[in-house]
Amino acid sequence: MSGNTNASLFEFLLRQGDNTLVLGQRLSEWCGHGPVLEEDIALANIALDLVGQTQLWLALACEVEGTGRSADDLAMLRDVWDFRNLLLVEQPNRDFGMTILRQFLFDQWHLLQLHALAESSEDRVAAIATKAEREVRYHVERSSEAVIALGDGTEESHGRMQGALDRLTPYIGEMFEADAVDAALVRDGVAPEPARLKPAYDSAVAAVLSEATLSMPSVPVAQTGGRSGKRHTEHLGHMLTQMQWLQRAYPGAEW
Amino acid sequence: MYAQMIKSEATDEDPEKLAAFQARIDAGEKIEPKDWMPAGYRKTLIRQIGQHAHSEIVGQLPEGNWITRAPTLERKAILLAKVQDEAGHGLYLYCAAETLGVSRDELTEMLLDGRMKYSSIFNYPTLTWADMGAVGWLVDGAAIMNQVPLQRTSYGPYARAMVRICKEESFHQRQGFAIMMKMAEGTEAQRRMAQDALNRFWYPALMMFGPSDKDSVHSAQSMRWRIKMNTNDELRQKFVNESVPQAKLLGLTVPDPELRWNEEKGGYDYSEPDWSEFFAVIQGHGPCNTDRIEARNKAWDDGAWVREGMLAHARKKAAVRVAAE
Numbered sequence: 001m002s003g004n005t006n007a008s009l010f011e012f013l014l015r016q017g018d019n020t021l022v023l024g025q026r027l028s029e030w031c032g033h034g035p036v037l038e039e040d041i042a043l044a045n046i047a048l049d050l051v052g053q054t055q056l057w058l059a060l061a062c063e064v065e066g067t068g069r070s071a072d073d074l075a076m077l078r079d080v081w082d083f084r085n086l087l088l089v090e091q092p093n094r095d096f097g098m099t100i101l102r103q104f105l106f107d108q109w110h111l112l113q114l115h116a117l118a119e120s121s122e123d124r125v126a127a128i129a130t131k132a133e134r135e136v137r138y139h140v141e142r143s144s145e146a147v148i149a150l151g152d153g154t155e156e157s158h159g160r161m162q163g164a165l166d167r168l169t170p171y172i173g174e175m176f177e178a179d180a181v182d183a184a185l186v187r188d189g190v191a192p193e194p195a196r197l198k199p200a201y202d203s204a205v206a207a208v209l210s211e212a213t214l215s216m217p218s219v220p221v222a223q224t225g226g227r228s229g230k231r232h233t234e235h236l237g238h239m240l241t242q243m244q245w246l247q248r249a250y251p252g253a254e255w
Numbered sequence: 256m257y258a259q260m261i262k263s264e265a266t267d268e269d270p271e272k273l274a275a276f277q278a279r280i281d282a283g284e285k286i287e288p289k290d291w292m293p294a295g296y297r298k299t300l301i302r303q304i305g306q307h308a309h310s311e312i313v314g315q316l317p318e319g320n321w322i323t324r325a326p327t328l329e330r331k332a333i334l335l336a337k338v339q340d341e342a343g344h345g346l347y348l349y350c351a352a353e354t355l356g357v358s359r360d361e362l363t364e365m366l367l368d369g370r371m372k373y374s375s376i377f378n379y380p381t382l383t384w385a386d387m388g389a390v391g392w393l394v395d396g397a398a399i400m401n402q403v404p405l406q407r408t409s410y411g412p413y414a415r416a417m418v419r420i421c422k423e424e425s426f427h428q429r430q431g432f433a434i435m436m437k438m439a440e441g442t443e444a445q446r447r448m449a450q451d452a453l454n455r456f457w458y459p460a461l462m463m464f465g466p467s468d469k470d471s472v473h474s475a476q477s478m479r480w481r482i483k484m485n486t487n488d489e490l491r492q493k494f495v496n497e498s499v500p501q502a503k504l505l506g507l508t509v510p511d512p513e514l515r516w517n518e519e520k521g522g523y524d525y526s527e528p529d530w531s532e533f534f535a536v537i538q539g540h541g542p543c544n545t546d547r548i549e550a551r552n553k554a555w556d557d558g559a560w561v562r563e564g565m566l567a568h569a570r571k572k573a574a575v576r577v578a579a580e
Contacts (some may be wrong), residue, residue: 021328028322028440032315032336033550035558036565037346037359040315044339051332058328072327088533133440149568150561157564246326246384253442255384255434 007159009122009137010064011084012191014074015227016128017057018085021075022052022236024244026093033034042142046103049135056128063124076247080237087226088171094164097150097157101164104143108204109175111136112197122188131152144208158213165209166217173222177202205254257310257374257398259465260537261303261483263476266295280481285411287356287449296480300410301355301362302371303482308348309373310368311341313547318390326384333430334387340423347419351412367552375533378541379459385438385445389452393460393498399424400494401464404484413482432501439505446506453502454510458528459499464491466530487527496522 003013027047034040058071088106093099114136117129150157176194185191209216225231266273273293279286286292291487318338349359365371376394381387402424406417438449465471465487477483495514502509513526535541 020392025323028335031322031335032312032319033554033557035554036562037312037349039561040560041342041346044335044342045305048332048335048339051328053337055328055332072329075328076326096558125577146565150564152571153564153567154560157567160560165413242323245324250442250444253326253440253445254329255437 005184005188006064008181009190010061010182012185013057013061013125014062014082014084017054017061017071017074017205018083019089019106019110020050020057021054022083022085022239023089023103024048024054025239026089026091027099027103029093030099039096039146043099044207046139046142049132049139053128053132053135056131060124060128072247076244078244080232080240081229083226083232083236083240084229085226085236086171086174087223087233088168088174089166090226090233090239091171092235095160098159098164098167100143100146101161103139104147104166104171104208105168105205107136107140107143108208109197109201111140112200112204116192116197120191125190147208147214148212151209160240161212162214165214169217169219170221170223173219174224177222177224177227210235256316257307257401258303259306259372259374259463260471261299261306261473261477263473264295264298264481265476266293269292277479280409280479284409285414286409287411295476296482297355299477299480300413300482301352301357303477304348304352304355304413305357305362305365305371306373308345308352308362309371310377311345311348311364313373313377313551315341315345316547316550317377317379317543318387320381321384321387324384324418325387330434337391337427337430339466340427341373344416344420344423347416351410351416354412363555367548367555369539369548372537373547374460374463375536375541376463377547378536378543379455380543382455383448383452385435385448385452386456388434388438388449391427391429392432392435392501393453393456394463395424395427395431396498397460397463397494399428400490400497401485405480408484409481423563435505435507437508449505450507457510458532461494461525461528462533462536464488464494464519466533467527470530491500492522493526499523 024047027050030040030043031047032040034043054075055071058074061074062069062071062147078211086106091098091102106108111133114129114133118126118133120126120129147161151161152158176198182191182194186193206216223233226233272291276286276291276293276296286296316337318334318341322331322334322338325334349362352362353359362371366373376397381390393417399421402417402421406414406421408414408417435449435452438445468474468486468488471487474483474486478486499514511526513524514523516522517524522549539545
């Protein structure tokens with residue numbers, strides 16, 4: 001594998017691992033504060049899956065990088081500009097509606113992406129994707145059901161869900177953006193062309209929203225800059241101050 | 256122990272029925288939801304199982320406090336799994352209580368307005384990462400002491416819930432001890448953190464077993480009914496006997512200058528906790544009582560629209576199904 005290809009693969013693995021890391025961290029903020037016990041447990045369960053997937057993606061990133069960094073080093077010792085997650089997943093929880101809608105928008109894309117990655121020419125990527133896909137299938141089922149129930153539920157729940165959709169829709173476009181990293185991965189058969197996932201995504205999302213009686217707003221401009229690392233939102237830095245605090249305060253300690 | 260100071264209810268039913276009921280218990284039979292039971296037995300159990308369930312739920316808070324700050328991905332995953340287990344324990348226990356004719360929502364409301372209690376231990380703050388170790392090691396350790404015998408308690412659904420819970424609790428205790436071990440072998444700062452956590456959690460852990468037997472007024476009836484299996488002091492002594500050697504293994508000092516092995520009784524002599532502190536915490540004046548109840552109330556109030564929305568959707572779907580039939 002050429003150095004250039006390796007660099008692209010590393011970048012891709014950061015994107016994968018950072019998505020699951022940042023979203024897992026967000027969901028874990030809910031632990032003990034959910035609206036009902038079953039939801040509390042389910043959110044923790046999904047967070048746990050995502051943290052587990054993070055360990056796999058970031059460990060592979062370290063293997064590909066080959067400089068001796070560990071998955072924990074990547075998670076705990078990088079600053080905002082080195083993170084490569086979608087802006088969507090770093091959005092704050094706000095209320096349960098915003099949390100579950102963010103989850104739904106991500107899960108639908110995540111499942112399609114993992115399904116395609118299971119066929120990756122890079123065996124190690126395919127192996128992680130195959131394992132993660134099984135978990136994410138359940139995530140999609142859960143978040144879709146919740147969006148339908150709350151969209152269709154009461155006037156208040158409908159209003160909150162529509163508000164969440166209006167607020168988060170600008171972050172969808174970034175999922176289908178492509179750059180030189182993607183071009184290299186597509187060329188080598190490692191990952192699918194991001195835009196290729198869009199028709200299936202749009203139709204899956206539309207089906208759920210229709211049942212939920214929610215309408216997709218039109219968005220003139222997509223907010224992007226997370227997966228390229230060019231410009232994150234202000235929210236990520238605050239998350240990192242909390243997540244990385246122990247490692248930063250006690251450098252070199254083992255836990 | 257997650258149930259403290261459970262008041263046993265007197266009962267004034269038909270003496271023959273009561274005698275037959277007691278005979279079943281003495282014979283080691285399990286009482287099941289549909290069986291006749293004295294009103295006092297039912298009420299006492301609702302109080303005890305409810306308090307235990309509430310302890311699991313409120314107990315999510317001090318540990319949940321550290322999930323977002325866990326130092327490594329693995330520690331984060333383990334802690335998340337543990338706190339999620341506790342929510343699951345709450346769920347089994349609320350289900351067990353529901354078999355006695357009280358709903359989860361009723362119990363929750365009694366927790367939120369202060370009519371029902373939860374274990375005093377969860378009114379102490381978790382201040383450093385070492386507290387995640389101390390809570391697992393000492394708090395779950397103390398809980399196991401109480402819960403293992405409760406697997407043989409007379410009420411079937413409670414006993415069966417305990418079997419599931421005990422399996423998971425012993426994993427929790429081991430992970431707590433593993434955190435303490437790592438800290439005790441770590442840097443100077445980590446060792447200080449570990450010792451500080453032991454200093455703060457030792458006496459509150461001893462208080463988990465409830466007041467001294469001489470002041471424990473509700474035990475006798477509950478023990479006859481086999482919903483309390485051992486006295487508070489018996490369990491506390493057992494806990495001290497097991498924990499002191501573990502502290503030594505960690506190279507930590509139990510914060511009790513009076514602690515010494517007593518060959519004659521085959522156990523350690525130890526200092527009693529400050530019982531005035533215990534009663535203050537029970538009455539709502541511990542370091543975190545207000546924070547804990549405020550957090551639970553906020554979760555409940557903020558979640559009202561979610562619960563109502565889900566219920567409304569379920570009703571609409573049921574109506575559509577009925578119309579289609």
